[in-house]
Amino acid sequence: MSSGEKYLAAAYAVIFVTVLVYVAIIAAKLTRLERETAELARLAQARRHERG
Amino acid sequence: MLAALAAMLVGSSLVLVFFVAPEDADQGLSQKIFYFHVPIALTAYACFGWGAHKALLLLWRKDERYDLESFVAIHQGTIFGALTLATGSIWAKASWGHWWLWSENQLVLFLVLFLFYSAYFMLRFSLEEGPRRANISAVYALFGIVLVPVSFLAIRLAENVIHPTVFTREGPQMSGTMFFTFCVAWIAITSLAYTLYRLELLGKRLDSNLRELREALSS
Numbered sequence: 001m002s003s004g005e006k007y008l009a010a011a012y013a014v015i016f017v018t019v020l021v022y023v024a025i026i027a028a029k030l031t032r033l034e035r036e037t038a039e040l041a042r043l044a045q046a047r048r049h050e051r052g
Numbered sequence: 053m054l055a056a057l058a059a060m061l062v063g064s065s066l067v068l069v070f071f072v073a074p075e076d077a078d079q080g081l082s083q084k085i086f087y088f089h090v091p092i093a094l095t096a097y098a099c100f101g102w103g104a105h106k107a108l109l110l111l112w113r114k115d116e117r118y119d120l121e122s123f124v125a126i127h128q129g130t131i132f133g134a135l136t137l138a139t140g141s142i143w144a145k146a147s148w149g150h151w152w153l154w155s156e157n158q159l160v161l162f163l164v165l166f167l168f169y170s171a172y173f174m175l176r177f178s179l180e181e182g183p184r185r186a187n188i189s190a191v192y193a194l195f196g197i198v199l200v201p202v203s204f205l206a207i208r209l210a211e212n213v214i215h216p217t218v219f220t221r222e223g224p225q226m227s228g229t230m231f232f233t234f235c236v237a238w239i240a241i242t243s244l245a246y247t248l249y250r251l252e253l254l255g256k257r258l259d260s261n262l263r264e265l266r267e268a269l270s271s
Binding site for chain 2 (some may be wrong): 002003004005006007008010011014017018022023026029030033036037040042043044047
């Protein structure tokens, strides 16, 4: 591998890894929000049963 | 749909960069960093501009939803700014033999712009959530936008030109295939940034709505 190829691979790897980490962080956050939404839905349902 | 389009465009631009665009006679393979480095830098400028636009709307219309939109745009701009610095530094090492040159105004000005917007987060998170934080963050975002044209023009006005100027008054200084590849890569990076912006904004809005709902249910 020539030095030009190494630098080219490094530059594109930096972009790829950054975008991947960013998407992974957003995906983890959306998974947490989904879990919290389900929890709140259960809580709201329990409240409805208590009242009525 | 938007994510699929962004993925398709990024894939197409990678094919063009590695299999269609010719190798540069002077710089060889390392010149191919240009096809993503420049669009990423332009996208960072666009994100800071979008963040400032939303900040102006917040101050003008007093609608708090613009605060989140401005914050997400600046967050995106900072990430793309970090990528510009990283890819630019790698390209500089390959072309000039140095990772960084403090004597180059355009590099230093982009670093100043990046650090200015990095400080935006320190300011924002040091204040309590509410209209005061939104207004101060908006004013800061508006001040920062002044640095964008300075940084952009520095590449053209610098006397000591080591940083290449590809787009001049005579048009793009590259072959038709190279210019086409650059344009596709630019559209791809812009669509990727917009997709990530929408995704992050969706997550933040959901988070905010859920917090309000939790508070309402617990009271």
